[in-house]
Amino acid sequence: MNDLVPLAQAHCLARRGSEHRLSEARIRELLPQVQGWELVEDGHALSRTYSFGNYYETMAFVNALAFMAHREDHHPDLGVHYNRCVVRYSTHDVGGLSENDFICAAKADALAG
Numbered sequence: 001m002n003d004l005v006p007l008a009q010a011h012c013l014a015r016r017g018s019e020h021r022l023s024e025a026r027i028r029e030l031l032p033q034v035q036g037w038e039l040v041e042d043g044h045a046l047s048r049t050y051s052f053g054n055y056y057e058t059m060a061f062v063n064a065l066a067f068m069a070h071r072e073d074h075h076p077d078l079g080v081h082y083n084r085c086v087v088r089y090s091t092h093d094v095g096g097l098s099e100n101d102f103i104c105a106a107k108a109d110a111l112a113g
């Protein structure tokens with residue numbers, strides 16, 4: 001990926017196969033660019049919990065996220081609660097993390113404001 005483009009402005013590409021799975025070194029480089037996200041599942045996924053004022057705000061975020069996921073053809077796992085949403089990204093097609101997960105994490109942050 002072109003590192004001169006901020007993650008939130010990049011777009012997901014079809015990434016299939018283990019060659020697109022990120023190295024630990026690349027993950028260490030990208031993680032500081034998505035503040036608030038943490039590595040989970042032994043570095044195979046990224047997760048962040050967003051908090052909201054009420055259910056309506058939570059659902060507005062979930063719907064915006066779903067729209068973005070459709071546009072990017074990259075889909076998060078979601079835990080939806082009254083005033084929070086747990087978002088988890090990994091790339092099934094590579095069996096771990098790809099650049100797409102970091103791009104969508106940055107885009108989710110931009111939506112949450």
Ligand SMILES: C[C@H](O)[C@H](O)[C@H]1CNC2=NC(N)=NC(=O)C2=N1
Nearest residue numbers: 073074075076090091092093094
């Ligand atoms: C065919 C389609 O593009 C792929 O299956 C996409 C769709 N959305 C996806 N979302 C996520 N999170 N991981 C994937 O590997 C993935 N693959």
